[in-house]
Amino acid sequence: MFDLAILGLLDETDLHGYELRKRLGDLPGMGLAVSFGSLYPALARLEKAGLVKAVTNRPASPAPAAPMSGSLVGELAAFRAQLRQAGNAVREAGRGSRGKKVYGITDAGRRRMHELLVDPDVTDDRTFALRVAFCRNLGPAERLELFERRRTELIRRRDLRRNPTRADGRVNTYLRSLVERDTAAIAADLAWLDSLIVEERATVPAAGSGADTQPGGNP
Amino acid sequence: MFDLAILGLLDETDLHGYELRKRLGDLPGMGLAVSFGSLYPALARLEKAGLVKAVTNRPASPAPAAPMSGSLVGELAAFRAQLRQAGNAVREAGRGSRGKKVYGITDAGRRRMHELLVDPDVTDDRTFALRVAFCRNLGPAERLELFERRRTELIRRRDLRRNPTRADGRVNTYLRSLVERDTAAIAADLAWLDSLIVEERATVPAAGSGADTQPGGNP
DNA sequence: CCGTCGTTATATCGATCCGATATGACGATT
DNA sequence: AATCGTCATATCGGATCGATATAACGACGG
Numbered sequence: 001m002f003d004l005a006i007l008g009l010l011d012e013t014d015l016h017g018y019e020l021r022k023r024l025g026d027l028p029g030m031g032l033a034v035s036f037g038s039l040y041p042a043l044a045r046l047e048k049a050g051l052v053k054a055v056t057n058r059p060a061s062p063a064p065a066a067p068m069s070g071s072l073v074g075e076l077a078a079f080r081a082q083l084r085q086a087g088n089a090v091r092e093a094g095r096g097s098r099g100k101k102v103y104g105i106t107d108a109g110r111r112r113m114h115e116l117l118v119d120p121d122v123t124d125d126r127t128f129a130l131r132v133a134f135c136r137n138l139g140p141a142e143r144l145e146l147f148e149r150r151r152t153e154l155i156r157r158r159d160l161r162r163n164p165t166r167a168d169g170r171v172n173t174y175l176r177s178l179v180e181r182d183t184a185a186i187a188a189d190l191a192w193l194d195s196l197i198v199e200e201r202a203t204v205p206a207a208g209s210g211a212d213t214q215p216g217g218n219p
Numbered sequence: 220m221f222d223l224a225i226l227g228l229l230d231e232t233d234l235h236g237y238e239l240r241k242r243l244g245d246l247p248g249m250g251l252a253v254s255f256g257s258l259y260p261a262l263a264r265l266e267k268a269g270l271v272k273a274v275t276n277r278p279a280s281p282a283p284a285a286p287m288s289g290s291l292v293g294e295l296a297a298f299r300a301q302l303r304q305a306g307n308a309v310r311e312a313g314r315g316s317r318g319k320k321v322y323g324i325t326d327a328g329r330r331r332m333h334e335l336l337v338d339p340d341v342t343d344d345r346t347f348a349l350r351v352a353f354c355r356n357l358g359p360a361e362r363l364e365l366f367e368r369r370r371t372e373l374i375r376r377r378d379l380r381r382n383p384t385r386a387d388g389r390v391n392t393y394l395r396s397l398v399e400r401d402t403a404a405i406a407a408d409l410a411w412l413d414s415l416i417v418e419e420r421a422t423v424p425a426a427g428s429g430a431d432t433q434p435g436g437n438p
Numbered sequence: 439c440c441g442t443c444g445t446t447a448t449a450t451c452g453a454t455c456c457g458a459t460a461t462g463a464c465g466a467t468t
Numbered sequence: 469a470a471t472c473g474t475c476a477t478a479t480c481g482g483a484t485c486g487a488t489a490t491a492a493c494g495a496c497g498g
Contacts, residue, residue: 001454001455002454002455016476016477017476017477017478018475018476018477019475019476028380028394028397028398028400028401029397029401031343032376032379034455034456035455035456035457035458036456036457036476036477036478036479037455037456037457037458037478037479037480038454038455038456040477040478040479041454041455041478041479042454042455044478045454100475100476100477101476101477124250129397132393132394132396132397133393133394133397135393136391136393157251160251161247172355174351174352174354174355175247175351175352177351177411177415178247178248178348178351178352179247181247181408181411182247182248184407184411185404185407185408188403188404188407189400189404192396192400192403196396220483220484221483221484235447235448236447236448236449237446237447237448238446238447253484253485254484254485254486254487255447255448255449255450255485255486256449256450256451256484256485256486256487257483257484257485259448259449259450260449260450260483260484261483261484263449264483319446319447319448320447320448
């Protein structure tokens with residue numbers, strides 16, 4: 001599941017593990033942060049599979065030229081200040097404060113990312129959130145298909161609760177309140193999704209031929 | 220995390236694994252179902268810890284009396300029908316269609332359940348949903364504390380997104396939409412929680428001063 | 439009467455993910 | 469100069485998931 005998140009972020013810019021983790025935490029829908037116990041093994045796995053590769057383990061961005069001439073001490077201090085500033089402020093491409101492992105995505109990694117974005121067998125919430133986060137990598141039709149599959153899934157869940165499977169009669173107040181909250185959350189999600197679909201259709205008027213399933217008619 | 224769910228359900232009635240799984244799936248907030256690969260190891264773990272014990276591995280509920288007299292065949296058929304009906308409809312206490320492992324909770328298990336209900340260090344969403352589902356096992360003051368701790372947590376998350384950590388300026392439309400949905404979901408959750416708190420305060424007017432965790436709850 | 443299918447039921451395997459923890463370099467503060 | 473906070477990588481054990489194996493039983497059609 002993390003593979004998609006990692007590949008998606010590395011497709012934007014090369015990163016090392018520590019920074020990757022922070023950005024993962026900023027992604028909505030993911031739990032607030034990802035533990036290193038998941039991240040580093042995942043990176044190792046992806047590297048072994050050839051989907052990402054270590055770009056460098058030396059500083060990359062802070063201009064490596066200008067090999068300190070003249071006053072050695074002064075130049076060294078300036079060089080260090082430059083390093084520090086690059087680390088704290090810019091946060092740009094592949095560098096970790098000093099020679100850490102910086103990863104980049106490969107072509108195979110991009111193909112894999114596309115697979116993960118469209119795989120219809122995975123339907124859990126977090127994966128969907130990740131897919132939306134990176135869906136600019138999809139074509140308009142694929143994007144629409146993603147949204148509509150999600151819509152089907154949400155409706156399935158809603159109707160699952162509709163008929164009282166069991167525990168029908170006397171459930172306590174708290175449980176009932178929980179169920180109501182759950183139902184409301186699904187309804188809100190569905191409304192949000194419908195607005196997404198409407199927007200998407202506006203940019204892609206003729207997405208496929210016999211596309212029905214218009215978002216709007218929920219009884 | 221499942222420990223709480225299992226103990227909570229077994230506190231209501233004895234159950235065997237298969238039925239337990241179905242009820243787990245009906246609990247709101249849990250993903251739609253729990254895999255057996257989680258459930259059976261969890262049951263074994265709980266049993267080894269003495270929190271749960273195998274009550275019986277023979278049918279328990281379907282009235283063992285009335286030992287088929289008269290026409291043997293007819294009586295046998297009736298008995299079987301009775302068994303089947305008990306299985307499909309009533310779903311009462313410990314029986315698995317024929318002599319399966321039926322678990323019950325122990326006193327140690329109930330103490331452990333209470334611990335899991337009030338532990339302030341665990342703050343994830345699923346655990347909170349489970350706690351609400353079983354919070355009738357708490358005193359009014361404990362319940363209120365649970366709700367208010369959750370409230371603090373939700374506000375923390377909301378304010379975390381308030382200031383644009385990074386990714387400030389140009390994020391794509393889909394990402395922005397995701398963030399908005401996320402914010403709205405937290406707000407809705409917060410509103411629901413507040414209504415829960417109001418209701419709870421109505422039943423416990425003086426939850427501020429001295430030791431007042433009276434389980435009797437008189438006017 | 440018999441094969442086959444669906445349901446009930448328990449169990450295990452490998453892969454993945456999390457939380458805690460260890461390690462160490464560096465800058466800033468005191 | 470000692471200490472603290474941040475940056476950075478890594479590993480360990482335990483929890484969970486998804487797939488799979490096994491088997492008893494009822495129902496259903498041929």
